[in-house]
Amino acid sequence: MNTAAILCLALLLDGALGEPRWLWSRLPHPAVLMGRAVQRLERGLNTGSARIARGALALAVLVVAAGALGAVLSAFGPLVEVLLVAILLAQKSLVDHVRAVAEGLRMSLPAGRRAVAMIVSRDTAAMDAPAVARSAIESGAENLSDGVIAPAFWFLVGGLPGILIYKIVNTADSTIGYRTPRYEEFGKAAARADDVLNWIPARLTALLIALPGGITGGWRDVAADARLHRSPNAGWPEAAMARAISVALAGPRAYDGRMRDLAWVNGSADRNIGPPAIDAAIARLWRAWGVLLAACALLALID
Template identity: 65%
Template sequence: MTTALVVALLLDALLGEPRWLWTRLPHPAVLAGRAVGALDRQLNQGRNRRAKGVLALTFLLAAALALGAALAALPGQLAEIVVTAILLAQRSLSDHVRQVANTLRLSLPDGRASVAMIVGRDTAAMDEAAVARAAIESAAENLSDGVTAPAFWFLLGGLPALVAYKAVNTADSMIGHRTPRHAAFGWASARLDDLLNLVPARLTALLIWLAAGAPRHWRGFFADANRHRSPNAGWPEAAMARAIDTALAGPRSYGGTLTDDPFVHPVGGRSPGPAEIDSAARILWRSWAIGLGALALSTLI
């Protein structure tokens, strides 16, 4: 299984998400999103919405586990490797993050348009520093959600666990928000996503720390990670903040409402730009390489 994961990581890094393929076929994430959307429309109404959300998540998990098991039962390892590579996101994450840096160099509106493709916050009034922070935070958080966590669950439970994780993560991104519509219905999805990312988020922070050269003086890291609004995203974000010496998080706007979130690594630089985004992208690849090396080494022991 470890060998299959190593090959899948290399395949994802080489090919990413080929346009020629996903313009002709629906991406698995799109299919998962459609399933979550259908469940939301059908069940998220009337009374007992939390119980209905649990029912929706149970159905989604059962379908994901069954699909993963069916794919794993195919002869040989080719299907397993290809599906795993598709469900990893290292190359696409790096490409999207670098795109923000490149467009931000052209103009602020171009940078805003690029970062709007990878974050859910309001982008229309962002200055250059806010665009850069959003891209860097997305890089750190999605290294965990899109690479470390899928790899972790594949190692623990093969394709069924990997497909189930991606289904839960998709549900959390769509209905796991504390909005009037989804606070109750998405509760189960949000809590299960928190649980599934508990270990991967901390492993990602470790990888980023190693990628930064394992510096000794990261005073305040644990406090920053635990002050973050998310029980998991704070760990890779706090690690990335120190790796590139940039203050992250802080106040940001969602749906026209400004949050009062504290800064992560508040003594770091407050005016990041394209150069800091590029530094974060390099950390992404160093972290990936360290993880890949550890996996490859484990196959030889």
């Protein structure tokens, strides 16, 4: 069985089952184990001087270990690969978390705030309903790239070693890749590596959102808005999603009690949005997933 066929089966398995609570309530999820590995190295190496070099060393250790583990696990055959790749994808769980925000908002604003606080790092206590909806949509678009398209891309490129290397780098970035006194230097290598590994997948995600959304003709506008984002990658899927469902995203928001006047994406579109916009975004997430699945099936047939 070729790599594309394995990915097709993994996408279908993840899309159908997601992350079964009965399993991961009994066993640590691989992402949890990766996070523990990052934290253990950070505690041991993030001391003294030359912290940038120490952080690069920690990342190198993690990457070599992930690649070696992937090579070993690949020897167990296609069935093991399908199961592992399905575990490392996050389409259904992503959609479930985003849908929970729409369901919360339909009950009450506080319920919507509680649901969106589970998936974003910004301050949620003072959000109005449109801000809650925007946050959910932005998180969905960005995590489609980080949690589905990027791991799928790196599996196609490098098999199990490729997807495990991507996931450990992405986990390291989400654990230590922050501009805080503790992590500013030590996490720099992880943050830069994550930017590099997500460069192609982020733009591919934007294309996958745009194709079924019928907005490829507005690609220049998507690119222009993407460049306004503080991240070199996250702006691409957000900008594509904003135009696919005709809403304005991003804009001012608060982090750690401080308001940041960030640029709007597709700012002339509707800003007064709610659960129906989240529903539309979820539909786009599944359509992008469907395009990816179809492309993988085609690759599997011609390989």
